[in-house]
Amino acid sequence: MECPPTFGTDPQLIQAIIAGGTEAIFRAKEGAEDDGQEGREDLEKIGFCEKDVLVGLAASGRTPYVLGAMAYAREKGAPIIAVTCCPDSAIDQMADIGIAPMPGPEVITGSTRLKSGTAEKMVLNMLSTTVMIQMGKVYGNLMVDVKATNEKLLERTVRIVKTCTHASDEEARRVLKECEYSAKAAIVMILTGAGSQEAKALLEEKNGRIQEILKAAQKEGASV
Incomplete structure (x- = not known):
């Protein structure tokens, strides 16, 4: 499966x-x-x-x-x-x-x-x-809940984060490492400035839906 x-x-x-x-x-x-x-x-x-x-x-x-x-x-x-x-x-x-x-x-x-x-x-x-x-497993047309369990999927995860955030390759890899290679958490961290634990808490609160987190951040005046 x-x-x-x-x-x-x-x-x-x-x-x-x-x-x-x-x-x-x-x-x-x-x-x-x-x-x-x-x-x-x-x-x-x-x-x-x-x-x-x-x-x-x-x-x-x-x-x-x-x-x-x-x-x-x-x-x-x-x-x-x-x-x-x-x-x-x-x-x-x-x-x-x-x-x-x-x-x-x-x-x-x-x-x-x-x-x-x-x-x-x-x-x-x-x-x-x-x-x-x-279920919020997709952001745009990207599989943001992909598990980086091999080299191919790790590189895909990096590309997904870079596409969603326009981050450099170096930044994407650094942030992914900080959040244990969760593409969703990395995207939230880069776009909102949240730390790893805060990003994961926000995802838990919003049932993993990145769109809802970003909308809430914009309402609070954040530049996303």
């Missing part, structure tokens, strides 16, 4: 389950998708509750594993989104929100791992990206 390194989320925030378990990602387990009870049990195992949102994917719109999971989510009172390439299918009708991309016939008839699978992955990209924007 790319959300933790890209957006700094807890690994438990967005979880994926698949018929047949993790092994099915690497080796096909064709019959697993026909077990609706397994869909229910897999959600129960991860502690799915009414505060969660279920996104069920089935190109055909009638996969028993997905339908079983959706039935469990309905019993829990959780919102349900269906992603399918068959509008008005069983999962589409069971969901609160149905998203049905129409990729057209597959090059190899019935091989929905091709266009249908790609179309559904693009829908997931849109959903996760929109959610992260709404």
Whole structure:
């Protein structure tokens, strides 16, 4: 899952389950998708509750594993989104929100791992990206909650801070080091003059939303 390194989320925030378990990602387990009870049990195992949102994917719109999971989510009172390439299918009708991309016939008839699978992955990209924007994980179009866990991401973090603040490379690196390589904290520090601890406290107070911190600073007469 790319959300933790890209957006700094807890690994438990967005979880994926698949018929047949993790092994099915690497080796096909064709019959697993026909077990609706397994869909229910897999959600129960991860502690799915009414505060969660279920996104069920089935190109055909009638996969028993997905339908079983959706039935469990309905019993829990959780919102349900269906992603399918068959509008008005069983999962589409069971969901609160149905998203049905129409990729057209597959090059190899019935091989929905091709266009249908790609179309559904693009829908997931849109959903996760929109959610992260709404959560304040993005500033402008920059991933300001990125975790600098390797050299590539460290350099990206430096570029993000420089882009947002027009700081020099030297200043960006110095401030990032002071705030333990939090791009958000570094941006707030440079643009408001706050210290590391103050910047982190402001981010905590404003739920990580840089825009709100800068608006408040401007109201107080700061030049941002």
